[in-house]
Amino acid sequence: MSQRKGAMAAVTSSKHEEEMMELRRGPWTLEEDNLLMNYIACHGEGRWNLLARCSGLKRTGKSCRLRWLNYLKPDIKRGNLTPEEQLLILELHSKWGNRWSRIAQHLPGRTDNEIKNYWRTRVQKQARQLRVDANSAVFRDAVRCYWMPRLLEKMAATSAAQQVDPAALLHPAHIAAGVGGGAASPPVHGGQHDATSAPPGSGYGGHHQSYAVDPSPSTSTSGCSGSTPAAALPPVPCFSELSWVVDQYGPYADLDGAGAFDSSALGSLGLDGLDLGPADGDVYPDSTLLDYLNSACTGGGAMVTMMGGGGNAALSSCGGAIMGGHDGDYGPSSWRTDELCQAAARKLGDHHQWGGGI
DNA sequence: AAATCCGACAACCGCATCGGA
DNA sequence: TTCCGATGCGGTTGTCGGATT
Incomplete structure (x- = not known):
């Protein structure tokens, strides 16, 4: 009986402990980012649950991992996707479908989340406007025969000075090599996410990256190959x-x-x-x-x-x-x-x- | 000027997979 | 072999700021 009481007390205590821990959700604060970055600087990435427990962050390991990989990691590239990157996304998606992580591997500095968002907000939007399913053959052909050539044109226009053959970017060997996203480029800050102010770095600001003001634990702010368009026209x-x-x-x-x-x-x-x-x-x-x-x-x-x-x-x-x-x-x-x-x-x-x- | 809509993106959630005990 | 925790992935949601009405 007393044992049972003891067990009950333990349960109660552990519940209390959990309540005291009360995990935070929603936007990250500057303090939290600093905690996370400092911890990783000392101990390295990985072991996210341990990190979550030991760093003093009232976040889940998952949340910490996501924050690091999608936002804080030093080599994260920000700003609008370049035509080259867009082209790669379209091309790779046509090959692999919604394998965001796999696609992201070919766009250095870009995260799967970013690519996924791009697809949903830009590409699927086009599909909606055309009233076709984004995964339909019709839309794929439209992308291949219209959108890709347009991107190639843009690339040709912007890269003429750099003497880059845009079409070459679609060469399988090129893709396999993971080239195309400006891998060597330093983090770019621009567009809506101009974050001259955003971390990593220091800044904050950006479209949605203003930090939560009140880090109070109780706050829950839940947060045809492209070069030959006509060749792959849909059946008439x-x-x-x-x-x-x-x-x-x-x-x-x-x-x-x-x-x-x-x-x-x-x-x-x-x-x-x-x-x-x-x-x-x-x-x-x-x-x-x-x-x-x-x-x-x-x-x-x-x-x-x-x-x-x-x-x-x-x-x-x-x-x-x-x-x-x-x-x-x-x-x-x-x-x-x-x-x-x-x-x-x-x-x-x-x-x-x-x-x-x- | 206020209300509403919409786009963009960060963050969360559930499920799958992996690896160690 | 099984169990379980950690990690990864893809889908979805919530929030915010700018644009439009």
Whole structure:
């Protein structure tokens, strides 16, 4: 009985101990970061639970590890991802999927968390705008045939002075070597995370990295290969319903506001929800599938020319933006009519099959 | 000027895997 | 072989600041 009492007391005591420990959660304070950095400086990384217990931090080992690996580690690179890094992420993700840690190994200074966030906030956003699944073949092709070439262009523009061949970055050997992220670069601070002020280093500030003011324990603030875009175009569906576009308007159909193209005809095909591009006053992101489609217009196939103008209003008012315009300009854009079919296929969804010759 | 929305990112959580006892 | 703690990974959430209404 007394033994049992003793056991009960021990349990109570240990519970009390846990309560006294009351683990902190949420944003890290400057003091906590210093504690963690100092401890690691003395004892090295690893043994995170031991670290958590011995360092005086009221955090879990997991939390300490994450804080160190994602933020405090000296070689962490900050600032926006460079086009090279973005390209690598797209390329490696197409190979490995959501293997963030593995992808991060090829981007020195970047963490899996950062890459994962990039994918979710940038890439998946694009997929949403295109109304396709980010893991779908359609989207992968769009990335490969449109986004990657754009990045290559950016890289070419910015690296011309450095005499770097951007396409070479995609060479398997290059990737295998883990090159591409500017490995040798010192930590970069810029963008929203300008953290001239952020640790490691000292600073604090950055977008979200202002420290919690009150470190009180009770506070819980829970916190085609890229170089050959056309080669990997998705299969082109053949829609007999739309063949009239070519028949009637020839290889180049005008979708501008001049009235040459009767957009209401699309309605009769059940395509009235099809958004063909910018209407008057519409503001579109500068990177859209329309650019991709245009970039694909290298071979045969009829073209649909579209002027950003009132003529599109009826169309674009119907659906969300499947397509968008060029960088701030609503000048002429071209659609290959078979690509138009493709967009239509997306809109029609279940009723038609990709690449099937209907 | 205030309210609301949205993007970006830090941090947490649950699960899987690994390695030592 | 099994158990258990430590660690790693990927998904998700919470929070904040800037943009928009």
